[in-house]
Amino acid sequence: MKIEAIKxxxxxxxxxxxxxxxxxxxxxxxxxxxxxNGREMAVVTYxxxxxxxxxxxxxxxxIEDIWQYLYKxxxxxxxxxxxxxxxxxxxxxxxxxxxxxxxxxxxxLGGKSRKGVTLYAHANGESIADTLDKTQVLIEQGFKAIRxxxxxxxxxxxxxxxxDKKDYYELQGNRPLPPEEEWSTPKYFNSVVELFRAARERxxxxxxxxxxxxxxxxxxxxxKLGKLLEEFNLLFLEDAxxxxxxxxxxxxxxxxxTPLAIGExxxxxxxxxxxxxxxxxxxxxxxxxxxGGITALRRIADFSSIYNVxxxxxxxxxxxxxxxxxxxxxxxWTPNFGIQEFVGFGNEQLKQIFKHEYSxxxxxxxMSEAPGLGIEFDEEAASQYPYKRSYLPxxxxxxxxxxxx
Ligand code: CS2
Ligand code: MG
Numbered sequence: 237m238k239i240e241a242i243k244x245x246x247x248x249x250x251x252x253x254x255x256x257x258x259x260x261x262x263x264x265x266x267x268x269x270x271x272x273n274g275r276e277m278a279v280v281t282y283x284x285x286x287x288x289x290x291x292x293x294x295x296x297x298x299i300e301d302i303w304q305y306l307y308k309x310x311x312x313x314x315x316x317x318x319x320x321x322x323x324x325x326x327x328x329x330x331x332x333x334x335x336x337x338x339x340x341x342x343x344x345l346g347g348k349s350r351k352g353v354t355l356y357a358h359a360n361g362e363s364i365a366d367t368l369d370k371t372q373v374l375i376e377q378g379f380k381a382i383r384x385x386x387x388x389x390x391x392x393x394x395x396x397x398x399x400d401k402k403d404y405y406e407l408q409g410n411r412p413l414p415p416e417e418e419w420s421t422p423k424y425f426n427s428v429v430e431l432f433r434a435a436r437e438r439x440x441x442x443x444x445x446x447x448x449x450x451x452x453x454x455x456x457x458x459x460k461l462g463k464l465l466e467e468f469n470l471l472f473l474e475d476a477x478x479x480x481x482x483x484x485x486x487x488x489x490x491x492x493x494t495p496l497a498i499g500e501x502x503x504x505x506x507x508x509x510x511x512x513x514x515x516x517x518x519x520x521x522x523x524x525x526x527x528g529g530i531t532a533l534r535r536i537a538d539f540s541s542i543y544n545v546x547x548x549x550x551x552x553x554x555x556x557x558x559x560x561x562x563x564x565x566x567x568x569w570t571p572n573f574g575i576q577e578f579v580g581f582g583n584e585q586l587k588q589i590f591k592h593e594y595s596x597x598x599x600x601x602x603m604s605e606a607p608g609l610g611i612e613f614d615e616e617a618a619s620q621y622p623y624k625r626s627y628l629p630x631x632x633x634x635x636x637x638x639x640x641x
Contacts, residue, residue, distance in 0.1 A: 237262045239296050242288045242325075244270070247618035250275045250405025252626060253556040254285065255613050256324035258332065260296055265329030266322030268611050269525045269562070273408070273554035279324075286310075287321050297336070298557045319503040319528045326529025327562045327609065333387070334608035341565040341609055342345050343459040345534065349461060352569040352600035356381035356446055356471070360396045363387060364431050364563050368438050368584035378598030381444035381471060381575055386431045387595045390423045393629075395450050395641065403552035405583050414627040419452060428461065432468040444471040446497070451640040452631075455487035457482045462492030471575070472519050472548070476511030478640060482508070484517035495519065496520045500550035503527050505536050512536075512545050519574050524562040533562075536556035537570045541584035546574030553579045557590035561604070561611040568603055576601065588617040 238261045245255045254270040268280045287306060294302060306322045308312060332537065335339045342348065356380045361367025367386040374382050385396035393399060395417075400444060401407040428447070437444060453461060458476035467474065470496040477484040479501045488496065499521035502508050511517045520540050524533050537547050547570050549563045560581075567573045581594070583586060592611040593604040604610030631641035 237264070237296060239291050239294050239521055241422050242291060244283050245613070245615065245618055246276060246280055246410060246623040247589060247621045248501060248624045249589055249618075249621045250403070250583050251409035251554060252623055254279055254324070254330055255317065255556065258291075258296060258325065258328035260332060264332050264335050266296070266328030266335070267531070267558050267611060268327035269322045269556040269558040269566050269611060270324035270333070270500060270560075271525060271554055271556055271559075272320045272416075275317065276623070279320045282317050283321045287325065289323065295334045296329050299326065299333065299531060302326075302329060303529070307528070311553075312503050314506065316503055316526055318527055323527065323529035323532070325533050327524060328560060330530045330562070331608040332343065336609050340603065340605055341530065341562075342568045342603065345569040347604075349567050349571050349573070350534065350568060352530070352602045353564060353573070354381065354575050355379065355596065355599055355601055356383055356444070356575050357599070358383050358385070358396070360385045360398055361387065362399075363396060364427070367431065369437060371435065371439065371443075375439065375443060378394045380442075381446065383446045383448060383577070384431055384435060385448060386422070386427065387561065388423050388427055391418055391420060393417045396448065400522070403583060404579060405586075408553060409624065409626050411626045411629070415459045417629045417631050418634055419631045420634055421453060422455060424452070425461070426449050429464045431451065432470070434466055435467050439471065446471050446474060448474040449476050451478050451501075453477055455484040458484070459489045459491035461567070462488060462494035462496075465494050466492060470494055470517035474521065475500070475573060479507070482510045482516070486514070489516050492618050496617055497521050497548055498554070500526070504532065508536070510538050510540070512543050517545060519546050521548050521577075522564065523549045523555055524561060525555055525559040526550070529564050530566060532567050537566065537572060541572040546572050548574040550574055551577030551579060553582075557581060557586065558590060558609065560610055560615070561594065561609040563590060564601060564603060565609065585617075585621055589614050589621075
C-alpha cells in the first residue's frame with residue numbers, strides 16, 4: 237500500500253479547524269487534526285509546501301518511521317506548527333492502520349484498561365453564583381468532575397467566561413484581530429478562593445473540581461494559591477505558572493500539596509521531561525494535535541507512568557472531534573489515564589461535518605468500536621464554512637504591560 241495523495245481542509249463551523257486526509261492507492265484513507273488556534277494557515281502551508289511532497293509514495297503502515305522522518309528530518313525540530321503537522325499525519329496513519337486491520341485504534345495500542353473515559357466539564361460564570369448554578373446543571377447531567385472559572389470583579393473580561401456569547405465557538409471564532417484583555421492578579425486573588433469555598437459549601441466533597449490558572453501567575457503566586465485552595469481538595473490546578481520554565485514548578489511544589497496539571501502548550505516530551513521525572517506535576521495535559529499525535533502521546537504516557545504522573549489530555553473547543561477521537565483511543569488504553577477535558581461534541585455545524593459514534597453518559601465517554609479512529613469528515617458540509625481568520629486574545633496588566641493570556 238502507498239500514500240497516493242494528502243489533502244488539507246480548513247473549515248470554520250463557528251471557529252477554524254484544520255483537517256488532514258491521507259489517501260492510499262488501496263482506497264483506504266485516514267484523518268488527522270492539525271488545528272493550531274489563531275495560526276491555522278501556518279500549519280496548512282507547512283503541510284502543503286514542506287511535508288506532503290515527502291510522503292507521497294511511502295508505505296502508510298510505517299507509522300513510527302514516518303514520525304521519526306518528519307521529526308528528525310526537519311532539522312528545526314519541535315514547536316507548535318511542526319508538531320501539529322506531524323500529529324495530523326500520525327493520527328491519519330493510525331486511522332488507516334486500524335481500518336486495514338478492521339480494529340479500533342485502541343486495540344492496536346493494547347486494548348481497554350477501563351470501561352469508559354472519565355470527563356471533566358466546564359462551568360463558566362459571570363459571578364460565583366452563576367458559576368455554581370452552571371455547575372449544578374452539569375452535576376444533574378451526571379458529571380462528577382467540573383472546571384470552575386468565574387468572572388473576576390473589576391475586570392471587564394475573564395478567560396473562559398462567555399460574556400454575551402452563546403458558546404465557545406461564537407467566543408473564539410470571530411476575532412479579526414487579537415482582542416486585548418486586562419488582567420489583575422490582586423483582583424483575581426480577591427475572588428478565586430471564595431469561588432471554591434462557595435462551591436464546597438454548596439456541593440459538598442464528592443464533586444471533583446479543577447481550575448485553570450492559564451499561566452497567569454508567578455511561581456510564588458501559584459504557590460500561595462495552591463496553599464489557599466488546599467482545604468478545598470481540588471483534583472488539580474492547571475497551568476499554575478508559565479510553562480516555558482519547568483523550574484517554576486520546583487518552587488510551587490515546595491509550598492503546596494494541591495495537585496498540579498500542565499501540558500496543553502507543550503509540543504514534545506522534551507518540554508515536560510523534567511517535570512515528569514522529578515514528579516513536579518501530577519497530570520500531563522499534552523494534546524494529540526499539539527504534541528505530535530498518537531505515537532508521541534503514547535510515549536509520553538508510558539514515560540509518565542514511571543513517575544506517578546497521570547494523563548489528562550487537553551480538550552478545548554479548538555481541538556477538533558478528530559483529536560477527541562484520538563484521545564479516546566489513548567485514554568481507554570493508557571494505564572495511567574487520569575481524566576479527559578470535555579467541552580461537548582460542538583455546535584450543530586460541527587456535528588454535520590465530523591460524524592462519530594462516541595457517546596457520553598453520566599460524565600463518562602464511551603468508545604466507538606468502528607475500525608480506525610471511528611470518525612468521518614464530510615467534505616461537502618465542511619465547504620459550507622470557509623476559513624475566517626481569527627485570533628486568540630492578548631492580555632495586558634492594568635498598567636499596559638503585556639502579560640500571559
Ligand atoms: C484552555 C484552552 O481548555 C483549556 O484548558 O486552556 O481552552 C485554551 O485557552 C485554548 O486551547 C487556547 O486555544
Ligand atoms: Mg488550559
